[in-house]
Amino acid sequence: MKSKIFLYLFIFAALIALYQFVSANNMVKDKNGKIENLEKDITQMQDSIQKLNLKVLDVQYFTLDNNDDALAYYDHLQLEQPSRYIEDKLLETNESKGDNPLVPYEGMEGDFKINKIKTLNHKWIIADFSDGQYWGEVLIKYELKDDMSVDFTLLDHLLYTRSN
Structure with a gap:
C-alpha cells in the first residue's frame, strides 16, 4: 500500500511538472510573439519619425x-x-x-x-x-x-x- 501511495504521488508530481512545463512554454512563446510585434512597431515608428523629420526639414527650408x-x-x-x-x-x-x-x-x-x-x-x-x-x-x-x-x-x- 505504501508503494502505491508513492507511485500515485510520483505520477501526480510528474503531471504537475508536465503542466508547469507546458504552461511555461506557452507563456514564453506568447511573450516572444509580443516582443516581435513590439519590435516591428518600433521599426515602423522609427521609419515614421524619419519621414516626419524630413518633412520638418523641408518645411523649415524657407x-x-x-x-x-x-x-x-x-x-x-x-x-x-x-x-x-x-x-x-x-x-x-x-x-x-x-x-x-x-x-x-x-x-x-x-x-x-x-x-x-x-x-x-x-x-x-x-x-x-x-x-x-x-x-x-x-x-x-x-x-x-x-x-x-x-x-x-x-x-x-x-x-x-x-x-x-
Missing part, C-alpha cells in the same frame, strides 16, 4: 532661422532671434485701431488683423490675416534698420472668397 546667409545680415545687431523680433514688430501693427495698416482690405465681420507669420528670409515675410469670418494672405517686404526699427512694405495680397 525660414530665416535656418538660412545662415540671410542671418549674416543681422550679425552686427546682436539679436538672438531676429525672426522673433521681426514677427513681434509686425504683430505690433495689429495694435492700431481698425484694420491692420498692411492689410489692403476693409474687414467685413470685424477688423482684419494679422494672425500667423513666417519670416522667409532677410527681406520677405508671408502672413495670414483674418477678421474672424474672412481670411487672406499678404507678402511683405521688410527692412530691419540699425536703430532696430523695422519698415514694412506690402508686396502682394489675396483675399479668399467665402464658399457657402
Whole structure:
C-alpha cells in the first residue's frame, strides 16, 4: 500500500511538472510573439519619425532661422532671434485701431488683423490675416534698420472668397 501511495504521488508530481512545463512554454512563446510585434512597431515608428523629420526639414527650408546667409545680415545687431523680433514688430501693427495698416482690405465681420507669420528670409515675410469670418494672405517686404526699427512694405495680397 505504501508503494502505491508513492507511485500515485510520483505520477501526480510528474503531471504537475508536465503542466508547469507546458504552461511555461506557452507563456514564453506568447511573450516572444509580443516582443516581435513590439519590435516591428518600433521599426515602423522609427521609419515614421524619419519621414516626419524630413518633412520638418523641408518645411523649415524657407525660414530665416535656418538660412545662415540671410542671418549674416543681422550679425552686427546682436539679436538672438531676429525672426522673433521681426514677427513681434509686425504683430505690433495689429495694435492700431481698425484694420491692420498692411492689410489692403476693409474687414467685413470685424477688423482684419494679422494672425500667423513666417519670416522667409532677410527681406520677405508671408502672413495670414483674418477678421474672424474672412481670411487672406499678404507678402511683405521688410527692412530691419540699425536703430532696430523695422519698415514694412506690402508686396502682394489675396483675399479668399467665402464658399457657402
